Amino acid sequence: MSQESAPQGAGADLVLSGLTKRFATFTAVDDLDLRVPQGSFFALLGPSGCGKTTTLRMVAGLEEPTAGTITLGTDDITHLKPYKRPVNTVFQSYALFPHLSIAANVAFGLRRRGRKQVAEDVERMLDLVELTGLADRRPAQLSGGQQQRVALARALINQPRVLLLDEPLGALDLKLRRQMQIELKRIQTEVGLTFVHVTHDQEEAMTMADTVAVMNAGRIEQLGPPEVLYECPATTFVANFLGQSNLVAGRVVGGSGVSGGGDGGDVVLDVHGATVRADRARAVVAQGDVWVGVRPEKVVLAPAGVAPPEPAGNCLRGGVVSDVSFVGVSTQYLVRMPWGQELTAFSQNSGHHERLRTGAAVDLHWSPAHTFCLDASQDAAAGVEPEDR
Amino acid sequence: MAGPLRTAEPSAPPPAPGGRRGGLSGYLLLLPGGVWLALFFVVPTATLVATSLYDPSGSLQLGYRMTGHVQNYADSLQDYAPQLVRSFVYAGTATLACVVLGFPLAYAIAFKAGRWKNLMLVAVIAPFFTSFLVRTLSWQYILGDNEALVSFLRAVRVLGEDGHLLATPFAVVTGLTYNFLPFMVLPLYASLEKIDHRFLEAAADLYSSPFTAFRTVTLPLAMPGLVAGTLLTFIPSAGDYINSELLGNPQTRMVGNEIQDLFAAGDYPTASALSVTLMAAIVLLVFVYVRRSGTEELV
Numbered sequence: 001m002s003q004e005s006a007p008q009g010a011g012a013d014l015v016l017s018g019l020t021k022r023f024a025t026f027t028a029v030d031d032l033d034l035r036v037p038q039g040s041f042f043a044l045l046g047p048s049g050c051g052k053t054t055t056l057r058m059v060a061g062l063e064e065p066t067a068g069t070i071t072l073g074t075d076d077i078t079h080l081k082p083y084k085r086p087v088n089t090v091f092q093s094y095a096l097f098p099h100l101s102i103a104a105n106v107a108f109g110l111r112r113r114g115r116k117q118v119a120e121d122v123e124r125m126l127d128l129v130e131l132t133g134l135a136d137r138r139p140a141q142l143s144g145g146q147q148q149r150v151a152l153a154r155a156l157i158n159q160p161r162v163l164l165l166d167e168p169l170g171a172l173d174l175k176l177r178r179q180m181q182i183e184l185k186r187i188q189t190e191v192g193l194t195f196v197h198v199t200h201d202q203e204e205a206m207t208m209a210d211t212v213a214v215m216n217a218g219r220i221e222q223l224g225p226p227e228v229l230y231e232c233p234a235t236t237f238v239a240n241f242l243g244q245s246n247l248v249a250g251r252v253v254g255g256s257g258v259s260g261g262g263d264g265g266d267v268v269l270d271v272h273g274a275t276v277r278a279d280r281a282r283a284v285v286a287q288g289d290v291w292v293g294v295r296p297e298k299v300v301l302a303p304a305g306v307a308p309p310e311p312a313g314n315c316l317r318g319g320v321v322s323d324v325s326f327v328g329v330s331t332q333y334l335v336r337m338p339w340g341q342e343l344t345a346f347s348q349n350s351g352h353h354e355r356l357r358t359g360a361a362v363d364l365h366w367s368p369a370h371t372f373c374l375d376a377s378q379d380a381a382a383g384v385e386p387e388d389r
Numbered sequence: 390m391a392g393p394l395r396t397a398e399p400s401a402p403p404p405a406p407g408g409r410r411g412g413l414s415g416y417l418l419l420l421p422g423g424v425w426l427a428l429f430f431v432v433p434t435a436t437l438v439a440t441s442l443y444d445p446s447g448s449l450q451l452g453y454r455m456t457g458h459v460q461n462y463a464d465s466l467q468d469y470a471p472q473l474v475r476s477f478v479y480a481g482t483a484t485l486a487c488v489v490l491g492f493p494l495a496y497a498i499a500f501k502a503g504r505w506k507n508l509m510l511v512a513v514i515a516p517f518f519t520s521f522l523v524r525t526l527s528w529q530y531i532l533g534d535n536e537a538l539v540s541f542l543r544a545v546r547v548l549g550e551d552g553h554l555l556a557t558p559f560a561v562v563t564g565l566t567y568n569f570l571p572f573m574v575l576p577l578y579a580s581l582e583k584i585d586h587r588f589l590e591a592a593a594d595l596y597s598s599p600f601t602a603f604r605t606v607t608l609p610l611a612m613p614g615l616v617a618g619t620l621l622t623f624i625p626s627a628g629d630y631i632n633s634e635l636l637g638n639p640q641t642r643m644v645g646n647e648i649q650d651l652f653a654a655g656d657y658p659t660a661s662a663l664s665v666t667l668m669a670a671i672v673l674l675v676f677v678y679v680r681r682s683g684t685e686e687l688v
Contacts (some may be wrong), residue, residue: 062590082593083601095591099609109595112605154595 019068030218043209088155241383278371289376312365441661480626483565495577564632572621580614
């Protein structure tokens with residue numbers, strides 16, 4: 001799929017090439033190629049069962065790859081025992097040693113490598129994760145959020161070349177999770193280590209990571225900075241898994257230029273009889289049948305026949321509001337189109353426009369710059385999470 | 390839970406309404422166990438201690454007089470100190486042997502047995518389906534002079550020409566080890582089985598080789614089981630007399646044998662004094678042991 005090859009000198013980049021893990025009957029990770037630049041905050045994002053945790057465990061050495069290699073800088077670590085890798089993990093369940101104090105937990109890695117004087121480092125690390133003064137407690141005496149910090153400190157103190165985080169915030173409640181996201185980002189910036197963060201929470205991935213790789217069924221669907229993934233999804237899976245998308249069947253009727261141009265002119269599309277335009281740069285496919293996509297918050301609803309407050313460019317007419325849900329900062333509308341499909345539009349509750357009622361006849365307006373085109377052969381419902389918001 | 394809670398503190402739950410009645414039903418529930426304990430532990434122990442202070446010149450036929458005869462303890466110790474010491478040496482050796490044999494077994498059942506786990510556990514318990522006596526008697530055959538084991542050991546010159554196994558301290562300790570091994574394996578298994586595999590992954594991730602991970606994570610987490618197992622083997626071994634009776638010789642007599650003989654001979658005061666001494670010694674040893682192994686929460 002569309003993968004950006006990371007540029008510039010790769011001093012101690014983590015590189016996975018052709019990495020494959022097959023279990024008895026199914027392939028968890030399928031010929032994965034990935035480069036994690038040194039010092040970056042990298043997120044592996046995907047639904048459960050997509051192979052992201054298996055990938056992480058192979059990097060940690062807890063799972064033996066069926067094929068492929070893992071290299072760190074110039075060192076091939078593919079078959080190195082986990083305890084010989086310069087890699088540490090923050091486990092999903094934290095896996096803090098229950099028989100040891102917090103200080104002993106944090107010092108564990110240093111002691112195993114023969115360091116005698118650890119008190120100072122432990123103290124500094126506990127300061128970093130803001131657990132000063134809890135050194136003598138046992139893990140069971142700490143809250144979930146505190147245990148999470150201990151797990152982080154226990155891994156960070158070893159100054160690994162890569163820190164692996166396996167759904168580290170999964171067990172925390174929403175508020176604490178938000179807080180820890182900011183905290184983790186701060187710590188990563190402070191220590192400058194490479195973080196590889198596995199998560200199924202797209203918001204978490206986008207908040208923290210410099211680069212997000214969206215995984216699905218053992219492969220990487222798309223990789224890039226969060227904004228790029230969000231604004232220019234390359235597949236229907238990414239369009240649906242990262243936020244929400246309206247995908248409407250369309251056909252390219254002009255402006256495709258057949259690899260000509262290069263000035264980024266628009267692709268002209270026919271969507272159920274209406275003509276809409278899409279930015280050439282955002283069209284993965286610019287020929288034949290396509291899925292025409294637009295994010296719900298980019299769509300402006302206006303009463304039928306009325307021009308929108310801001311000129312948009314693209315317009316689909318004949319919609320009827322079928323559902324209105326008020327969620328505080330915004331109002332979410334479902335609009336039934338003449339061809340039966342329901343599209344979604346989010347409207348900021350900025351007080352500038354009136355709320356529409358169920359049954360109102362509306363037109364959908366949005367800009368060609370916000371339109372993307374995807375391969376029509378892909379499943380338009382791929383990556384839609386049932387419990388999505 | 391009807392009243393308004395000022396804070397969402399998850400700490401102490403509010404006292405249940407009618408807490409007094411709740412307390413009473415607690416005592417009622419304790420009653421059957423309490424009566425049992427009083428009848429079959431407190432009363433016999435008191436009787437035993439009382440009997441140990443009787444005038445030793447009495448007899449079953451003539452009756453005993455309570456004279457507070459503390460001299461019984463000194464007399465019994467003077468006569469039977471070697472047997473008492475031997476009991477603890479044999480019990481200690483058997484307990485050690487149980488650890489050496491039982492730990493790998495429990496470890497294998499907990500971590501390596503896979504789908505054979507239940508079958509192996511049943512196999513550990515299976516000996517209990519036959520009587521203790523029969524099981525011990527069968528060792529007379531296994532260790533007998535004319536049996537395969539001794540012949541083999543003589544052939545490979547581990548035993549001398551006329552060396553034998555039966556009626557030796559070795560046979561007694563072997564019997565004790567065999568009989569009490571399940572009491573070591575089961576608590577150890579329970580402890581090991583509870584250890585989350587992820588602790589070992591975390592240890593590996595933190596630079597521990599498998600051996601180091603065993604030493605620093607598995608072993609400490611298995612300590613409660615190890616302590617429970619050693620207590621469950623040591624205590625009954627120290628008081629045992631069947632193994633010495635059936636597999637030993639006059640020089641391997643343990644304190645249990647003497648107590649049994651004294652009771653049989655009708656010397657109740659001395660037998661009781663010896664019993665109380667044994668009990669006190671065991672309690673003392675266990676107390677020191679548990680304190681030193683740092684698992685007070687077990688007791």
